[in-house]
Amino acid sequence: MIDGHSIAGIIDVAADAGVSPTTVSHALSGKRAVSAKTRLKIQESVARLNYQPNLVARGLRSQRTHTIALLVADISNPYYPEVASGVHDVLTRDGYLPFVCNTNGVAEAERTFLAEFVARSVDGIIMHPMALAPAEIRFIVGRRVPVVIIGEDDGSHSVDFVRSDDRTGISAGVSYLHDQGHRSIGFISGPVGIGPGDARLISFRLAVAALGLRTDDEWIARGPYTRDGGLDAGARILASSTPPTAIMCANDLIAIGAMDAARAAGLAIPSDIAIIGCDNIGIADLVSPRLTTIDNNARGVGIACAETLLLRIADGPDAVARHTALPTRLVIRQSA
Amino acid sequence: MIDGHSIAGIIDVAADAGVSPTTVSHALSGKRAVSAKTRLKIQESVARLNYQPNLVARGLRSQRTHTIALLVADISNPYYPEVASGVHDVLTRDGYLPFVCNTNGVAEAERTFLAEFVARSVDGIIMHPMALAPAEIRFIVGRRVPVVIIGEDDGSHSVDFVRSDDRTGISAGVSYLHDQGHRSIGFISGPVGIGPGDARLISFRLAVAALGLRTDDEWIARGPYTRDGGLDAGARILASSTPPTAIMCANDLIAIGAMDAARAAGLAIPSDIAIIGCDNIGIADLVSPRLTTIDNNARGVGIACAETLLLRIADGPDAVARHTALPTRLVIRQSA
């Protein structure tokens, strides 16, 4: 009895119950009526033989594999596991299983995986493209398998998009600082054209302008999305002629670097200078002081992607595309 | 031309090239000889029609899906993405695609997913069990699909195991503290019977005894694997009659909590008290002072699991089981 799971097929069940495979299939799927008596017999046989339908065979015949693919840049980047977790929870509840693959942001890898997903007849793809444009994705995948793209939409009516709306959270952050009495606020963004920094800087400028606050170019700095990047940029801002009393950052790593810079300058956080990050990665709650930051709701993005995909699968390829923007929110801790 | 990918099957390719489907299959798989001339014709047709074999159909016939499953407790726990990344990189290189699923440590979820993997004919399973014993896993899965288990082996000769060997790293940590002049070292473990804390505490005791150091029960504390758990336990140790000059912790979150406790007691790190964590999660490099910790080589574990699984697939179920223990290593930063 090494094998808890014998290799019974639907034919074995049919033989055991004294009916045809057809009847077994109908009894189990409910797609056609089966008398209560035979259904009972079949259920007994199923239990006795420990029958489990071969899902590969089912997938081939029914053209539905109940499989989806999640394609991200790097699963070990703390943002993606949150997304994956949301996707996973929604989809497994409906009997889907997710393939999870990394592209490392390489265009050729994105193309290769997409083609492989099509060859494997996945029922849907959720993807955060780094190198491919939505049009090319659509071209590779074709109309047969639905795609939900994480990121800014390109106005297309045939692809679903989900993104988090940085504006709401950043605006809340600026308002919060304003309420605390801050009138001079700086911002550290990422390198030009790379990542979400540009969009977040724009959101920041809008929010500051909306409150009628003064801005100063010396209070804006850029650097890589790392702790060291934040340290450098933060030091530059603090060295300006009249430094701001608060700094917002394009991500949490930069914010942690900015805290280093503040400490190095002998400033106390948040009494001398307030700092707010972006992303609310797990780390944010573990540094000292605990980082006030903007939660971009990664898990919510995953959930929304999965739900959007399920709707698309149900509605077919001709339904109008959904473009979802999830609100972000300020998480107030100790650094501001 | 919305569809970059037409729906050509092997029959279409055969018709286009003027040969039989059999010949196409053999030309592409190389399992039987095909003359150079026809092979060329076929390759042209494949390219023209953009043919990609349906991998579901192939999987059904060949009984190999080139699919594996990775079953973990929680993909958003920073340990697992590292493992997943290692698994992913090795397996995708060989044409496998990984399903990634979470169990949240619930026994019933572990059982359900294992059964589903079998039903889907995955070629292998890599699993970090939380609630199920190896024997039960073996029982559910049967002999048909190979399993690699992450964790302590149970002496079985039929299941492959991979684990990281805490002893090497913890011993290195204790030696390092000893070299720095510490003669009284405490340890904060997790709750009894849960997680890796017990094993790590044993390794710690062995290392301390090997150096002939004195131990004191007041220097050992337990608590949940969280920052707050570390704060509590750390405070208790520091309140003992003669507190130690260094504390090792069963994981990094506990270590961060212990640093909080030290600060609360007015102690400077590492001059007044040295602290060493375990796991080297991404956070460890971001707290202040940067946490000295023991890297358990999560990515290496993933790589080893994948390689072990590939070997098992190649060797068949009767080959002797491999039990691998990967060395851990001390990462020296600022907290010790």
Added chain:
DNA sequence: GCCCCCTTGCAAATCGATTTGTACAACCTT
């Protein structure tokens, strides 16, 4: 009592590839 319809179950086709058995030809061997 006759006819029709509805329920129930089976046989056979199907999904799209791989794999096996076989036929035909050409080329060697003796």
Added chain:
DNA sequence: AAGGTTGTACAAATCGATTTGCAAGGGGGC
């Protein structure tokens, strides 16, 4: 020149389920 070997391609069976078309039996309406 007869017999044997090798190379090449095809037809048919196969993987394990779902799905469709059809037949037999039972019940109800008129």
